[in-house]
Amino acid sequence: MLELNEVSVRYPGSKLDALSDINLTFEQGEFVCILGKSGSGKSTMIRCINGLQTPTTGEVRWKGQALSNMKEEQLRKVRRQMGMIFQHFNLVPRLSVIQNVLTGTFGYRNSFKNLIGWFSDQEKQQAKQVIADVDLSSMADRRVEHLSGGQKQRVGIARALLQQPQIMLGDEPVSSLDPGTSNHIFSLLDQMHKQRNLLTIINVHDVNLAKRYATRLVALKNGQVIFDGKPEEFTNQEFLEIYESKDNYTDSNTR
Numbered sequence: 001m002l003e004l005n006e007v008s009v010r011y012p013g014s015k016l017d018a019l020s021d022i023n024l025t026f027e028q029g030e031f032v033c034i035l036g037k038s039g040s041g042k043s044t045m046i047r048c049i050n051g052l053q054t055p056t057t058g059e060v061r062w063k064g065q066a067l068s069n070m071k072e073e074q075l076r077k078v079r080r081q082m083g084m085i086f087q088h089f090n091l092v093p094r095l096s097v098i099q100n101v102l103t104g105t106f107g108y109r110n111s112f113k114n115l116i117g118w119f120s121d122q123e124k125q126q127a128k129q130v131i132a133d134v135d136l137s138s139m140a141d142r143r144v145e146h147l148s149g150g151q152k153q154r155v156g157i158a159r160a161l162l163q164q165p166q167i168m169l170g171d172e173p174v175s176s177l178d179p180g181t182s183n184h185i186f187s188l189l190d191q192m193h194k195q196r197n198l199l200t201i202i203n204v205h206d207v208n209l210a211k212r213y214a215t216r217l218v219a220l221k222n223g224q225v226i227f228d229g230k231p232e233e234f235t236n237q238e239f240l241e242i243y244e245s246k247d248n249y250t251d252s253n254t255r
């Protein structure tokens with residue numbers, strides 16, 4: 001359903017490709033973790049998938065159609081099928097949990113309603129539902145600036161869910177969280193992914209977390225795919241090849 005065909009990206013002024021000839025096909029229901037050292041191209045790949053970055057050559061296809069051939073309105077429609085969560089949450093600190101979550105409807109609304117911040121009762125009801133789904137009902141009216149990092153990321157997930165996405169994308173969504181909270185966020189992503197049959201694609205540095213939750217691992221090195229397989233196929237050897245270091249690796253497949 002989502003294909004990257006010979007995708008390469010070279011940023012202006014650079015002599016090297018940030019992504020080089022990537023060929024990947026992702027199916028609905030997969031939980032994919034993207035691994036790779038800093039600078040390997042993970043964020044660039046996520047930006048190509050959500051249409052924020054146009055490949056220098058090659059194309060990203062969604063349900064058979066190239067994003068680069070889509071008109072503005074069609075691209076907007078595709079984008080709202082892609083929920084996105086971020087390392088630094090990208091929330092508005094002074095607004096409440098529910099106000100932040102409601103901005104997830106913006107892709108569906110006309111810009112005048114967005115401008116005046118008017119939301120229907122139905123939209124508010126849907127927002128309350130996704131807030132309950134991430135177990136934050138008791139905090140719906142609290143300002144986001146008063147929440148912990150893990151709670152903020154749950155707001156980020158609720159906002160993405162309100163878009164009723166088919167794909168959930170994450171660019172290092174747990175990199176600023178402690179290990180226990182990171183596990184909790186991944187477990188929530190896993191739950192949402194199963195309940196809604198989402199295609200989930202998450203960039204992550206923690207290999208153990210990736211192995212625990214992903215159905216498929218893709219590893220990048222210097223902009224190229226050097227591993228694409230099941231978590232149990234990802235061995236110490238692969239780890240060494242990607243990170244060139246034994247640090248932070250313990251082999252665990254237990255949940």
Ligand SMILES: Nc1ncnc2c1ncn2[C@@H]1O[C@H](COP(=O)(O)OP(=O)(O)OP(=O)(O)O)[C@@H](O)[C@H]1O
Nearest residue numbers: 011012014018036037038039040041042043044045
């Ligand atoms: N906007 C940009 N302009 C120029 N070069 C860029 C830009 N964004 C990324 N790059 C370069 O492209 C390469 C891939 O970067 P990218 O951010 O995709 O890596 P990453 O795997 O996400 O790294 P990290 O783990 O640090 O987030 C790097 O060499 C980076 O310096």
Ligand SMILES: [Mg+2]
Nearest residue numbers: 042043044171
């Ligand atoms: Mg990155």
